[in-house]
Amino acid sequence: MKKGISWLAAALLTTALAAPALAEDTIKIGVQGAHSGDLASYGVPSLNAAKLVIEEVNAKGGVLGKKVELVAQDDQCKPELATNAATKLISDGVAVVMGPICSGPTNAALPMFESAKLISISPTATTPALTLEGKHPYFLRTVAHDNAQAELTSSYIKDVMQAKKVAYLHDNGEYGKGFASQNRANLEKAGIETVLFEAVTPDAVDFSSVVRKLRRAKPDVLVFGGYQPTASKLVQQMRRDRVNTPLMGPDGVKDETFLKMTGKDSEGVLASYPKDTSSLEMYKKAREAHVKQFGTEPGFGFYNAYAAMQAILKAIEVAGGTDTDKLLAALKSNSVDTPLGKLSFNKSGDAAGLGLSVYVVKDGKFVETDHSITLH
Incomplete structure (x- = not known):
């Protein structure tokens, strides 16, 4: 032993x-x-x-x-x-x-x-x-970071889309709420009206309630803060209920899975993402x-x-x-x-x-616009 x-x-x-x-x-x-x-x-x-x-x-x-x-x-x-x-x-x-x-x-x-x-x-x-x-x-x-993304997306909404009324939906997470809130701050400072600011539940199956609110609010643009799975379900529900408001999202929306899940419903969706290199x-x-x-x-x-x-x-x-x-x-x-x-x-x-550039879905693909910034 x-x-x-x-x-x-x-x-x-x-x-x-x-x-x-x-x-x-x-x-x-x-x-x-x-x-x-x-x-x-x-x-x-x-x-x-x-x-x-x-x-x-x-x-x-x-x-x-x-x-x-x-x-x-x-x-x-x-x-x-x-x-x-x-x-x-x-x-x-x-x-x-x-x-x-x-x-x-x-x-x-x-x-x-x-x-x-x-x-x-x-x-x-x-x-x-x-x-x-x-x-x-x-x-x-x-x-x-989200402030830089919001600088880009809010300037696009203001200068290119020339929106007067904007709605904001987010998933209440650090990423999503931060992106939506910073866009709101930038756009309100520019005199653009907020007609809706609300959190959604990422795991929800039915977004019909908030889509009805969007229809009543009649925004020129919807800013969405969150990830692709929630954005996909939201866009599908919006288009199914004939709410055609353009959606602007952060980089988490520019994902091939988003395009696969939403199909034709994704047409016209916008998102920020690194410049095409x-x-x-x-x-x-x-x-x-x-x-x-x-x-x-x-x-x-x-x-x-x-x-x-x-x-x-x-x-x-x-x-x-x-x-x-x-x-x-x-x-x-x-x-x-x-x-x-x-x-x-x-x-x-x-x-x-x-x-960093704004991208828009055209014919089922994210296409880079000429609206961009460089970080320092």
């Missing part, structure tokens, strides 16, 4: 001593987002982007002579699952996190990442306060890699996530390792060539150089 215990103790000691050495052989990058559930169409493209960037860099020998290892955690874009996902990433010893992808889970996970002094870069979390209030020094993003060689390369490996066109947020992973890996190389303070300095003092163009991060952690 004693001999067995001694052998076991020696084996455990050897394993314990070897573990740090093995851990140091790779650089672990966490990826947190909706990899299943109703919002998987947002999270899976980001996960795919991370896989492709990591595979490419590993094929070239890795970073600083070490292979990069992807560690994925699924939070289904639910704040109540985000803390568990963040805890697992921290315990797995990741050096930096790409994600989360939704604003609510990001807000829930950030205190945990910050306690562990971990940098996180979201490709798609857009709530302005995540960067603009200065509360999260280790958080950055490669997407336009498909002529760039890096964009073409990223797209071709996705089509080759996954057999489909890239989905929502893919290129933003691709850019985030490129920024992370370049920063590790520039910093000479994964020390958080050195990584943060590298991220904020260097630009990186991405499928979205040359990007850098400003003092608040937002992406500078990112172009």
Whole structure:
């Protein structure tokens, strides 16, 4: 018995001593987002982007002579699952996190990442306060925040659509309500009347009650704040009840799943989204890699996530390792060539150089308009 215990103790000691050495052989990058559930169409493209960037860099020998290892955690874009996902990433010893992808889970996970002094870069979390209030020094993003999106969409509603009356519906989440509220503030400041401002239940099957309110309010434009599944059901209900009010949404509406779910009902729907950079060689390369490996066109947020992973890996190389303070300095003092163009991060952690355009559905496809802004 004693001999067995001694052998076991020696084996455990050897394993314990070897573990740090093995851990140091790779650089672990966490990826947190909706990899299943109703919002998987947002999270899976980001996960795919991370896989492709990591595979490419590993094929070239890795970073600083070490292979990069992807560690994925699924939070289904639910704040109540985000803390568990963040805890697992921290315990797995990741050096930096790409994600989360939704604003609510990001807000829930950030205190945990910050306690562990971990940098996180979201490709798609857009709530302005995540960067603009200065509360999260280790958080950055490669997407336009809602205030920037609202600047673009409200100016389109005012100057291009020349609306006089606007209705607002949102899903009462950080992302959706924030987008609707900022548009309202911008448009009311310009003297445009608000005829309805109301929350809808994302899981609702029947939107007939709020559609009746829209018909009575007779807005020139409906601003919707929320994600594709709710927008799809709402648009279908509106068109079925012969309410043809144009709908303007945030980037979460510009999704191929939205077009598939709504069909002809989507015609004329508008949304903000990163400017079309498909002529760039890096964009073409990223797209071709996705089509080759996954057999489909890239989905929502893919290129933003691709850019985030490129920024992370370049920063590790520039910093000479994964020390958080050195990584943060590298991220904020260097630009990186991405499928979205040359990007850098400003003092608040937002992406500078990112172009943003209004898109409109024509003949079943989102078509870019010439109404755009560039973030600084």
